[in-house]
Amino acid sequence: MNYQSWLAKWLETYVSPVVKGKTLETYRGVVKDHLVPALGELELAELTPARLQAFVAQQAKSGNRRTGAGLSCASVNLIITVLQNSLKCAREADMVGGYAAEKLRRPRAPARETACFDLSEQAALVRAAMQAKDEKFRGIVLCLYTGLRIGELLALEWGDVDWERGLLYVSRTCREGRDEAGRFGRIVGAPKSRRSVRVIPLSAEVRAMLRAMQKPSRLVISRGGAPLSVRSYQRSFARLLARLSLPHRGFHALRHTFATRAAECGMDGRALAEILGHGSPAFTFARYVHPLASYKADMMERLAARLRTGALCSPPV
Numbered sequence: 001m002n003y004q005s006w007l008a009k010w011l012e013t014y015v016s017p018v019v020k021g022k023t024l025e026t027y028r029g030v031v032k033d034h035l036v037p038a039l040g041e042l043e044l045a046e047l048t049p050a051r052l053q054a055f056v057a058q059q060a061k062s063g064n065r066r067t068g069a070g071l072s073c074a075s076v077n078l079i080i081t082v083l084q085n086s087l088k089c090a091r092e093a094d095m096v097g098g099y100a101a102e103k104l105r106r107p108r109a110p111a112r113e114t115a116c117f118d119l120s121e122q123a124a125l126v127r128a129a130m131q132a133k134d135e136k137f138r139g140i141v142l143c144l145y146t147g148l149r150i151g152e153l154l155a156l157e158w159g160d161v162d163w164e165r166g167l168l169y170v171s172r173t174c175r176e177g178r179d180e181a182g183r184f185g186r187i188v189g190a191p192k193s194r195r196s197v198r199v200i201p202l203s204a205e206v207r208a209m210l211r212a213m214q215k216p217s218r219l220v221i222s223r224g225g226a227p228l229s230v231r232s233y234q235r236s237f238a239r240l241l242a243r244l245s246l247p248h249r250g251f252h253a254l255r256h257t258f259a260t261r262a263a264e265c266g267m268d269g270r271a272l273a274e275i276l277g278h279g280s281p282a283f284t285f286a287r288y289v290h291p292l293a294s295y296k297a298d299m300m301e302r303l304a305a306r307l308r309t310g311a312l313c314s315p316p317v
Contacts, residue, residue, distance in 0.1 A: 001095060003047060004040030007031050010086045021187060025177050030082045033065060044096040047087065052101055056080060060107055073109035080104050115253040116260050116290040121246050128244055135213050136228060139221040140237065140254065145206045147258040147276045150251045151175050152196075154228055155188055156220040166207055168200040170277070176229055186227055196277035259288035264295055 011031065016024055038055055039047065059079055063071040071079075084101040091099040117125060126144065129137040139153050148156070151173035160169045173196075174188045191197055202210070210220070217225035221233075237251050255276070262272050269281030278284045291299075 001044055002040065003042050003044060004036050006044055006090055006095060007035060007040070007086055010089055014089050015085075021189065022175055022177060026078070027082055030079055034059065034063065034079050035082065035086075044087075044090055047096075047100050049100050049103060052083060052104055056083075056104055073107045076107050077109075080106055115249055116256045116292075117246070117249070117253060118292055118294075122257060122261075124244050124246065125240070128240060130209075132240075136221050136223065136233070136236070137240065138209055138213055139233070140240075141209060142206065142220075143251075143254040144258055145203060146200050147255050147262075148200075149173065149192070149196075149255060150230055150233060152191060154219075154221055154230060154233060157218050158214060158220060159218075161202075161210060161220075163207070163211075166202045166204075168202055170196065170198050170200060174227070174230065176231060186229065191277065193277065193279075195274075195279055198274060198277050200275055256288050256290060259284060260290050260292075263289045264291065 011024070011028060015027055019027075038058070042051075056076060056079070059071050060073075060076050061070050062068055063076070063079075080101075084104065087096070087101045088099055090096045122144065126141055129140040132138075142148060143150070143153055146168060148170065152170050155172045155174040156168075156170075160171065161167075162169065170191060172188055173191045174186055176185065177187050178184050213220070215225070219225070219227060222228060234251050238248065241248055259272060259276060262275075263269075263285065269285060273279070273281045273284040276284055276288065278288075
């Protein structure tokens with residue numbers, strides 16, 4: 001069996017029944033755009049470690065089908081993941097004698113810039129979002145105060161707000177993609193993971209903002225009651241940052257900023273992880289909390305005050 005035939009069988013039989021629609025769509029894109037054109041005609045037994053590593057190196061050097069440039073580390077790693085999963089499954093299904101992709105070398109991604117707004121940037125962003133005539137910008141403030149993902153924000157309905165108890169129920173997300181019939185459009189479904197179905201307490205300020213926004217429409221953030229696309233909202237956010245002369249950051253930086261402010265205020269790690277929908281506090285603090293230099297300096301001064309004994313200030317004998 002050649003690799004193209006196996007990939008079709010693998011996606012339909014082994015992947016489709018167990019993954020979310022977004023993951024399946026992503027895998028299909030990798031197969032169609034990268035694996036089939038370069039490796040599809042080869043027999044499974046011809047996919048040797050050396051041939052696969054050469055393919056990975058070529059993708060890193062010139063794998064962008066539109067520009068001819070190299071793919072990002074994230075894109076190359078995604079291709080490797082699909083390669084490895086498909087070929088490991090082929091081995092387990094006795095379609096090939098060995099597993100050739102086990103030792104593929106992954107490119108090392110450069111260190112990421114901290115994705116977090118500092119206090120002055122956050123204040124400017126909140127002020128502009130609250131003063132904007134278009135109430136869709138209030139969603140930026142809601143994300144800063146709750147840590148919502150953009151898909152969760154745009155899928156949020158007024159029925160998800162418990163006014164009496166001051167709680168927000170997160171039970172769905174949205175994205176743009178192709179459905180099973182191949183039609184492109186808005187797809188609403190379950191959140192990213194089981195833990196992403198969660199309850200978030202709302203502060204008095206956020207409840208007041210939501211009260212002022214409440215309309216007969218079903219969606220909390222909409223355009224005249226009509227749903228907003230994720231890409232459209234991201235572009236609106238980018239334009240707002242540019243208008244305020246703030247550094248360009250992705251919308252997900254709001255989630256990182258929420259986590260950072262919460263940690264700086266002393267929020268318990270498990271509580272923060274649950275509010276964000278993470279599995280463990282360790283992941284939350286490793287990936288989402290970015291203490292500012294000013295905050296760390298202040299903490300060091302407080303620590304010094306606790307440790308100070310007077311001996312440090314006494315002249316030597």
